[in-house]
Amino acid sequence: MKITAIRETMVPLAAPMRNADIAFDAMTASAVAVVTDRIVDGRPLMGLGFDSIGRYGHGGLLRERFIPRLLAARPEDYAAAAGDAIDPLRAWAVMMRNEKAGGHGERAGAVGVLDAALWDLAAKAEGKPLWRVLADRFNGGRAPARVPTYASGGHYREGADEARAIAAELSAYRALGYTQFKIKVGGAALDRDKARIEAALAVAGGGGALAVDGNGAADRAAAFALLGALAPYGLRWFEEPCDPLDYALLAEISAAGFLPLATGENVFSAADTRNLLRYGGLKPARDRLQMDISLTYGVPEYLRIVALLEEAGWPRTRLVPHAGHLFSFHVVAGLGLGSHEAAPDGRLLFGGYPEGVAVEDGHVTPWDAPGTGFERKENLNRVFAPLLD
Amino acid sequence: MKITAIRETMVPLAAPMRNADIAFDAMTASAVAVVTDRIVDGRPLMGLGFDSIGRYGHGGLLRERFIPRLLAARPEDYAAAAGDAIDPLRAWAVMMRNEKAGGHGERAGAVGVLDAALWDLAAKAEGKPLWRVLADRFNGGRAPARVPTYASGGHYREGADEARAIAAELSAYRALGYTQFKIKVGGAALDRDKARIEAALAVAGGGGALAVDGNGAADRAAAFALLGALAPYGLRWFEEPCDPLDYALLAEISAAGFLPLATGENVFSAADTRNLLRYGGLKPARDRLQMDISLTYGVPEYLRIVALLEEAGWPRTRLVPHAGHLFSFHVVAGLGLGSHEAAPDGRLLFGGYPEGVAVEDGHVTPWDAPGTGFERKENLNRVFAPLLD
Numbered sequence: 181m182k183i184t185a186i187r188e189t190m191v192p193l194a195a196p197m198r199n200a201d202i203a204f205d206a207m208t209a210s211a212v213a214v215v216t217d218r219i220v221d222g223r224p225l226m227g228l229g230f231d232s233i234g235r236y237g238h239g240g241l242l243r244e245r246f247i248p249r250l251l252a253a254r255p256e257d258y259a260a261a262a263g264d265a266i267d268p269l270r271a272w273a274v275m276m277r278n279e280k281a282g283g284h285g286e287r288a289g290a291v292g293v294l295d296a297a298l299w300d301l302a303a304k305a306e307g308k309p310l311w312r313v314l315a316d317r318f319n320g321g322r323a324p325a326r327v328p329t330y331a332s333g334g335h336y337r338e339g340a341d342e343a344r345a346i347a348a349e350l351s352a353y354r355a356l357g358y359t360q361f362k363i364k365v366g367g368a369a370l371d372r373d374k375a376r377i378e379a380a381l382a383v384a385g386g387g388g389a390l391a392v393d394g395n396g397a398a399d400r401a402a403a404f405a406l407l408g409a410l411a412p413y414g415l416r417w418f419e420e421p422c423d424p425l426d427y428a429l430l431a432e433i434s435a436a437g438f439l440p441l442a443t444g445e446n447v448f449s450a451a452d453t454r455n456l457l458r459y460g461g462l463k464p465a466r467d468r469l470q471m472d473i474s475l476t477y478g479v480p481e482y483l484r485i486v487a488l489l490e491e492a493g494w495p496r497t498r499l500v501p502h503a504g505h506l507f508s509f510h511v512v513a514g515l516g517l518g519s520h521e522a523a524p525d526g527r528l529l530f531g532g533y534p535e536g537v538a539v540e541d542g543h544v545t546p547w548d549a550p551g552t553g554f555e556r557k558e559n560l561n562r563v564f565a566p567l568l569d
Numbered sequence: 570m571k572i573t574a575i576r577e578t579m580v581p582l583a584a585p586m587r588n589a590d591i592a593f594d595a596m597t598a599s600a601v602a603v604v605t606d607r608i609v610d611g612r613p614l615m616g617l618g619f620d621s622i623g624r625y626g627h628g629g630l631l632r633e634r635f636i637p638r639l640l641a642a643r644p645e646d647y648a649a650a651a652g653d654a655i656d657p658l659r660a661w662a663v664m665m666r667n668e669k670a671g672g673h674g675e676r677a678g679a680v681g682v683l684d685a686a687l688w689d690l691a692a693k694a695e696g697k698p699l700w701r702v703l704a705d706r707f708n709g710g711r712a713p714a715r716v717p718t719y720a721s722g723g724h725y726r727e728g729a730d731e732a733r734a735i736a737a738e739l740s741a742y743r744a745l746g747y748t749q750f751k752i753k754v755g756g757a758a759l760d761r762d763k764a765r766i767e768a769a770l771a772v773a774g775g776g777g778a779l780a781v782d783g784n785g786a787a788d789r790a791a792a793f794a795l796l797g798a799l800a801p802y803g804l805r806w807f808e809e810p811c812d813p814l815d816y817a818l819l820a821e822i823s824a825a826g827f828l829p830l831a832t833g834e835n836v837f838s839a840a841d842t843r844n845l846l847r848y849g850g851l852k853p854a855r856d857r858l859q860m861d862i863s864l865t866y867g868v869p870e871y872l873r874i875v876a877l878l879e880e881a882g883w884p885r886t887r888l889v890p891h892a893g894h895l896f897s898f899h900v901v902a903g904l905g906l907g908s909h910e911a912a913p914d915g916r917l918l919f920g921g922y923p924e925g926v927a928v929e930d931g932h933v934t935p936w937d938a939p940g941t942g943f944e945r946k947e948n949l950n951r952v953f954a955p956l957l958d
Contacts, residue, residue, distance in 0.1 A: 190633070202667040208633070234669060240629005241675065244579070244597070278591040280623060281785045282813035282835030283864075285674015286630065396670045424671035425840035428847060446671030451814040458817060459848060475672075 197335035227301025295478025314514025334363020357539030431461025445502035586724035616690025684867025703903025723752020746928030820850025
């Protein structure tokens with residue numbers, strides 16, 4: 181199978197929200213389509229990929245480096261061992277030619293969105309849902325009947341009566357079938373954050389069903405003050421309590437034992453994950469790790485991360501990848517990870533599930549249609565439409 | 570002073586060379602021009618910036634995020650405290666709005682090349698060479714009369730009689746006035762590397778005048794084998810003996826004491842530098858640090874790095890920034906750092922010094938023309954020409 185074209189477009193993900201670290205009014209994301217010479221039902225077989233959120237689209241990098249490398253490669257450089265198919269792991273090695281070690285930033289997301297499209301392609305070529313392809317190849321064929329999911333929201337928004345707005349937001353998620361929730365903290369005065377948390381707890385039903393996310397904005401004093409103040413709530417986890425690369429401070433916070441911790445969404449490689457594990461003081465029995473599969477060079481690098489974690493005693497169920505994109509859902513299901521983070525609002529490009537997929541009792545049942553399912557989410561389908569002709 | 574336009578172009582840096590990690594045949598770099606509403610001699614005052622080498626150009630990121638932010642900012646957001654001028658430190662904060670912590674990769678270089686242009690602009694607005702502006706602002710007015718420089722080369726090239734070619738290359742550098750040299754290692758079998766080193770030593774005159782660069786390609790076993798084999802040569806330093814983010818392995822190698830070490834060119838932030846200092850086991854009295862000023866978000870972040878290093882007991886003279894770009898020369902001179910890495914071949918865009926600047930006895934005397942001096946290097950001048958109208 182030969183890649184004949186790769187098309188990409190960058191779209192706004194603009195949302196009137198902010199966390200403790202950044203605002204999202206100028207956020208963007210890339211959509212890519214990998215076109216092949218295999219004809220199915222009179223049309224070329226294609227794989228689709230869509231960016232994660234929070235790090236902007238990758239159009240320039242895709243056009244400058246990674247798309248040209250794939251297009252210049254010989255088909256035998258990325259051919260699967262058997263059948264007329266492309267092996268995403270081999271295509272990944274083509275993309276990373278002449279890239280230096282270290283500096284795991286934007287290119288990790290650019291490679292990740294192409295990797296997502298190559299897996300979508302592989303699954304469609306096999307006529308299987310992506311989670312099944314991943315489970316067969318990397319999890320001994322095992323895949324859960326239902327995947328735990330949680331509703332991620334509770335951003336800072338302008339306007340009065342914030343606590344009531346948070347309660348209304350989480351109630352709407354509960355009505356959709358969610359039973360686990362996460363809201364933002366650390367972007368306002370403590371009294372305001374406590375009012376937001378208490379409103380959320382009233383809907384969640386208890387600290388075990390509510391996580392909070394500090395987005396890495398707190399310095400040492402602010403982190404200790406905030407975690408100390410929130411410890412009595414017994415929350416499910418406190419996410420990104422400090423700068424994501426300040427492993428020593430993270431280890432101090434971990435040792436203080438305020439709350440279970442979660443971090444990793446701003447760590448974009450196996451090399452950085454290894455340092456987080458060595459120096460961050462996190463505990464497999466208590467904490468969670470959230471590396472974003474798409475922003476971390478995609479599945480090939482994420483598999484290296486999983487291997488590092490398992491070697492360090494972390495069960496896969498403590499992995500809760502960042503961002504609710506559909507690609508992430510398939511990796512969570514296919515590799516047997518802990519939970520899928522969902523932005524429940526399907527009107528957002530990065531929110532919700534394909535048409536007809538419901539959340540029930542906090543779980544989503546993996547679906548059977550081939551590929552990732554971008555085509556069965558109406559607003560994403562509109563984004564991809566110009567790439568398909 | 571208002572920024573009225575920012576122009577950029579991406580050019581090939583293609584060179585028929587490779588190190589132990591990557592080849593450079595598709596390497597690119599960005600050139601930028603920041604145009605202002607200040608009219609001097611009938612033309613708008615402009616600042617110029619040119620990328621470092623090794624991490625590709627930054628055209629897409631510049632156009633997608635960092636140029637639009639500067640153009641959208643109000644002049645009062647980046648105005649200097651006194652005079653009709655732009656403060657590069659304030660413009661830097663504008664560029665970094667709504668950028669998340671962590672993930673220090675390509676964006677660090679994109680911001681760095683714009684930062685270089687803003688400093689060139691600031692120096693031209695003051696009618697001073699950039700090193701003088703930096704020395705006055707960040708080094709108590711002190712600047713060295715002569716700046717140590719060293720000739721960086723000795724790449725792997727195809728062809729027979731490699732040892733003779735290396736000797737000829739270094740002899741040419743010596744004829745230009747260089748007295749310190751660096752060549753690549755770790756990209757060939759040990760016998761071949763030893764022949765290359767011995768040929769280089771014959772020109773350099775001794776291990777104290779020759780450093781070698783492994784470019785981070787070696788695993789644990791290869792690193793110990795290679796450093797063990799090269800220790801008897803008493804080289805000036807061994808650069809990037811292992812993966813640039815494997816701080817624990819670096820600490821092991823450091824403790825083994827084979828040779829002085831140097832690293833840091835693939836560490837692109839103060840946050841990553843802090844981890845290198847905490848966990849890498851390097852010794853200020855023996856080793857060197859090589860963070861690339863341009864690839865590390867430019868001067869504002871590099872100042873944070875210098876502050877971290879000084880706090881940890883590193884004198885500025887142990888800092889030897891990666892890459893021979895002209896911008897780096899001014900920062901080395903202005904902040905009083907240890908040495909400037911030069912690619913001596915002026916036919917390369919990233920090589921040599923402006924017309925009329927000579928290397929004498931291994932040193933370069935800082936020059937007096939305002940700004941950075943891109944205009945006085947003929948091949949760079951041709952790159953910038955289309956941006957100036």
